[in-house]
Amino acid sequence: MTQSLILRRPDDWHLHLRDGAMLAGVLPETARHFGRAIVMPNLVPPVVTGADAAAYRGRIMAALPEGADFTPLMTLYLTEQTDPNDVAAAHASGLVTAVKLYPAGATTNSASGVTDFDKVRGVLEKMAEIGMPLCVHGEDTDPAVDIFDREAVFIDRVLDPIRRATPGLRVVMEHITTADGVAYVQANDADLGATITTHHLIINRNHILVGGIKPHYYCLPVAKRESHRQALVQAATSGDARFFLGTDSAPHIDPLKENACGCAGCFTATNTLSCLAEVFETAGALDKLEAFTSLNGPAFYRLPPNEATLTLTKGAPVAYPAKIQTGAGPVTVFDPGFPLHWQVEA
Numbered sequence: 001m002t003q004s005l006i007l008r009r010p011d012d013w014h015l016h017l018r019d020g021a022m023l024a025g026v027l028p029e030t031a032r033h034f035g036r037a038i039v040m041p042n043l044v045p046p047v048v049t050g051a052d053a054a055a056y057r058g059r060i061m062a063a064l065p066e067g068a069d070f071t072p073l074m075t076l077y078l079t080e081q082t083d084p085n086d087v088a089a090a091h092a093s094g095l096v097t098a099v100k101l102y103p104a105g106a107t108t109n110s111a112s113g114v115t116d117f118d119k120v121r122g123v124l125e126k127m128a129e130i131g132m133p134l135c136v137h138g139e140d141t142d143p144a145v146d147i148f149d150r151e152a153v154f155i156d157r158v159l160d161p162i163r164r165a166t167p168g169l170r171v172v173m174e175h176i177t178t179a180d181g182v183a184y185v186q187a188n189d190a191d192l193g194a195t196i197t198t199h200h201l202i203i204n205r206n207h208i209l210v211g212g213i214k215p216h217y218y219c220l221p222v223a224k225r226e227s228h229r230q231a232l233v234q235a236a237t238s239g240d241a242r243f244f245l246g247t248d249s250a251p252h253i254d255p256l257k258e259n260a261c262g263c264a265g266c267f268t269a270t271n272t273l274s275c276l277a278e279v280f281e282t283a284g285a286l287d288k289l290e291a292f293t294s295l296n297g298p299a300f301y302r303l304p305p306n307e308a309t310l311t312l313t314k315g316a317p318v319a320y321p322a323k324i325q326t327g328a329g330p331v332t333v334f335d336p337g338f339p340l341h342w343q344v345e346a
Contacts (some may be wrong), residue, residue, distance in 0.1 A: 003313060004314070005342075006310075007293060008305045008307075009034070010240075010294045010308055011013075011245070011306065012037040012246060013037070013244055013246040014038055014195045014246025014248045015040065015246075016249060017060060019056070019059065021243070021266045021326055021327030025325070026249075027063050027069075031064060032344075033070070034070065035070065035306040037073060038073045038135065038246070041053070041074075041077040042077060048081075049083075050089060053090060055076040057072055057074050062318060074103075076096045076098075078123065079120075084122045084125075084126035088126055090205075091132045096314050099136065100132065100134075103115075104141065124162065128167065128169040134224050136159060138158075139154050140158060147222055150221065155184050170300075171191065172195060173195070174184060174195050175248045178337075181194060183318045186240070193244065193300040194243055195244060196232050201229065201236060201333055202275060203217050203220065203223045204228070204285065205225065206226070215257045215258050216266065216332045218262055219265055224332070228259075230284055233279060236292050237280055239288045241299055242296070243292065244296035245272075245292055245293045245297065245299065246297075248265075248266075249266070249269040251326075253330060253331060254331070254332055266283075267331050268333075270320055271334065271340060274343055275336050277312050277342035278336070278342060280336065281342070311345045312344055313345055316341070317340060318342075320333055321333060
């Protein structure tokens with residue numbers, strides 16, 4: 001039985017760091033294990049220009065613990081006013097790695113997102129020309145669409161038409177949650193990839209609702225049926241290079257989660273690698289973990305994998321803190337609901 005596993009240092013291809021005191025509090029949790037991360041731009045106000053991204057990157061670097069080896073990969077928030085030339089210049093300089101599409105109203109701080117996709121066609125065409133990836137929050141926000149159907153409807157109504165209208169556009173479907181999302185990726189070419197979160201590999205909608213509402217399992221996209229979770233596990237553990245880790249680790253202070261209108265997000269940065277090792281071991285696929293965490297993402301983004309490695313060892317259950325204390329307030333760490341026997345060696 002495997003008791004030790006060496007991986008190339010992982011990357012996180014979908015991460016929320018927030019800003020200010022929250023940034024300072026949660027950044028060390030990611031920098032401890034991850035070499036790079038695609039950093040989400042949905043601040044208030046959002047990161048919409050190259051200048052915004054440069055300023056935000058500066059704040060992230062200033063908050064890094066001394067000696068940390070971590071590179072933030074910046075993104076721009078796509079709005080109907082985004083300038084294609086600014087996007088291209090920020091990408092050419094190496095400052096910005098991708099652009100993020102939020103349908104307006106889809107998730108936290110998405111009010112500035114896109115409602116009329118014809119108004120961003122010029123940006124998408126420029127991105128296809130220069131090979132810059134578009135990261136997509138894949139949910140249709142039409143009020144008539146059931147929240148559990150938003151992803152499948154988005155594929156049909158928005159994503160597939162965008163890709164057909166913009167040949168060569170490289171797209172990452174972020175945090176897929178359904179068998180429909182898995183099937184759509186599998187049916188398409190290497191210009192389409194998908195991230196899968198730690199928590200969507202572990203929880204289904206029963207975890208949120210059965211026996212009382214569990215606010216720390218509430219996320220967007222919301223967790224779906226067990227059959228969809230199983231499809232995600234099969235995709236993640238398959239070794240298919242189109243699927244890779246994006247934790248969507250999303251910190252909110254406890255008073256905003258444990259609330260009459262609680263915020264969406266699971267904070268998984270602290271224990272993600274332990275959680276994933278358990279999931280992959282249960283699936284009989286520990287040999288595929290490195291591809292999912294460390295190789296497939298860099299390949300899609302046309303970056304080299306990290307040279308450094310880390311070692312996971314299996315032993316007695318690991319005691320992770322229940323909460324991370326930040327200057328903004330306490331943030332509850334995701335509880336997978338089962339013991340975590342794998343840990344990263346110090």
